[in-house]
Amino acid sequence: MTAGGALMVQGTTSDAGKSLLVTALCRWLARRGLRVAPFKPQNMALNSAVTVDGGEIGRAQAVQAQACGLAPHSDMNPVLLKPTTDRGAQVIVQGRAIGEQEARAYLDYKRVARRAVLESFARLRDAYEVVVVEGAGSPAEINLRAHDIANMGFAEAVDCPVVLIADIDRGGVFAHLVGTLALLSPSEQARIAGFVINRFRGDLALLEPGLRWLEGHTGKPVLGVLPYLHGLMLEAEDALPRALAAAGDERPFRVVVPALPRIANHTDLDPLRRLPEVEVDFVGPGRAPPPADLILLPGSKNVRADLAWLRAQGWEAAIHRHLRYRGRLIGICGGFQMLGERIHDPLGIEGPAGSSAGLGLLGLETTLAPEKQLRNVTGRLAFADVAVAGYEIHAGVTQGPALARPALALAHGPDGARSDDDQILGTYLHGLFDEAPACAALLAWAGRPGLAPTDTAAAREATFERLADLVAEHLDTTALLALLGLPPDRT
DSSP states (O other), X not given: OOOOEEEEEEESSTTSSHHHHHHHHHHHHHHXXXXXXXXXXXXXXXXXXXXXXXXXXXXXXXXXXXXTTOOOOGGGSSEEEEESSSSEEEEEETTEEEEEEEHHHHHHHHHHHHHHHHHHHHHHHHHOSEEEEEOOSOTTOGGGGGGOOSSHHHHHHHTOOEEEEEEGXXXXXXXXXXXXXXXXXXXXXXXXXXXXXXXXOSOHHHHHHHHHHHHHHHSOOEEEEEEOOOSOOOOOSSSOOOOOOOOSSSOOEEEEEEOOTTEEOGGGGHHHHTOTTEEEEEEOTTSOOOOOXXXXXXXXXXXXXXXHHHHHTTHHHHHHHHHHTXXXXXXXTHHHHHTSSEEEETTOSSSSSEEEEOOXXXXXXXXXXXXXXXXXXXXXXXXXXXXXXXXXXXXXXXXXXXXXXXXXXXXXXXXXXXXXXXXEEEEOOBTTTOSHHHHHHHHHHHTOOSOOOOOHHHHHHHHHHHHHHHHHHHBOHHHHHHHTTOOTTOO
């Protein structure tokens, strides 16, 4: 089999639209009948997914795989960094955690990581006609250039063209593009095949003079201008989502979530955020916990440290007050562990070795262990005859009498716990709200019956189709196909 073509998308900044453009290209190419796969050499994110081969990758690459019609595989994101402190992260290589490393130590480890990146890419390139690659951050981060495996270092190693995307909604789009290009080496500059401008609002005719100047100044073509899109169902790579205002005259059902410093897989809340009757409020540091109908404690990559932050921010007292007034409380993964009586980390897996007192709301204790539990799961809510589906990613082993009253009945056994008064629910299941009937049942349990959540899979599929249409309408598809060595009339 002939090795497939590859195209890389790099951005002038984080959140410039790299993930969106890669997802769009993946679906557009798959819709043309091509066997296409996504790839991101190195990802730093706290939102992750379980792969078909039992590994762990960034959620953005899992979503991109779905856009291709594929099950996510660990080769699609061979290096995943999950920050545990400001200077250190858990390093996951080809789906498996190899341990915690400080930033300086990881620089030395990059030689090993580079081999894994190139091995995984070679396997994908041999198996698929096209590989669409996503960069990380910006290629102009000159302090990281010497050992780069995420941007131009990778593109140079595999000899693939690069499309550079910039976000015009931030302002300064021409400075971002020209400045990024100026900071690249001559060979890297030559590798930039063209520009894409993202999130444009307004009259395109007013932008045209700037586009022509850009092309004349750089000698690079503008491959297209993407409009600002609303209502997309794409999970965020890492940053917390912007708040969505609830619609209608009725007071929204308020879900309050502490924005933990190491919050993980906050995409669990996305199905709730899409409901106009529900307001999801991520509460950051320095802000008093507001009144809520439902408090949700999310996942965490450093549970004991985030629990200490929670206490310092006044959440423990706020949670007890919330429960006194018959409010409901859900903990997911790390949030579930916080609900127990003790959290033990004897090996220092997430920080200094030791134990911490939990919130004491459920009769259970958790001990962190070296081996993660990674699996995709299905089952049913224990208190309602509706299906759930999602995934588990956790290092904790939880035991205690509270588990005798589980929250879920999964295919492999019971999961989580519910309090005797039925106000508190804890679970290890990520994706708890993804199935529409389960989301409706959980909201009814929390005090807001009668809602009709949308089906997450259907909403995501509709987004993929919108993005493919976006490529066809707004980008120079003939040029894109040429970059991949494909004929323009391929159907």
